[in-house]
Amino acid sequence: MKLKVAGIQKDSIVDGPGVRLSVYVQGCSHRCPGCHNPETHDPGGGFYINAGDIAEMIDSCRNIDGVTISGGEPFEQPAASAELARAVTARGLDLVIYSGYYFEELLAKSASDPGTKTLLCSGSLLVDGPFVLAEQDYNLAYRGSRNQRLIALPRSVEAGKPVEWTSRQNCINY
């Protein structure tokens, strides 16, 4: 299955704990004012790539701690993002996912959308919510505005409510 992406970054140190391969998907309907990646908004932009080809890139990386799927909006391509998520977890790597939707919205959607459910059950950390310029804070880890949350996955799915992600240890134990 093909995923539409804006770009792929090796050795990212800002998209979650440790050193990561970051996949920035193309297309985002949130259009948050002040978004740092406005070039990812247009669903007509970017390019298609097979999840298997991204998996080969993962295999070529040395000493990465995990993979991040960011955007753009990964949950607007749930089936293709889920296929990538399965490739990541099959390799024993941890998965961080960014979304402009809040966890509660995604959990509700997961009841009828298998891709969304797979993503929520495959990730270790979800950074949720839109970027809100009035809430911008440069001192936050892995996120840009105070409304955004670090959500532990899949623990939050099991609990049926958001459980705060508090440390890297939580991440790499899953």
Ligand code: SF4
């Ligand atoms: S959800 Fe993320 S990528 Fe989409 S507009 Fe908001 S900040 Fe940008």
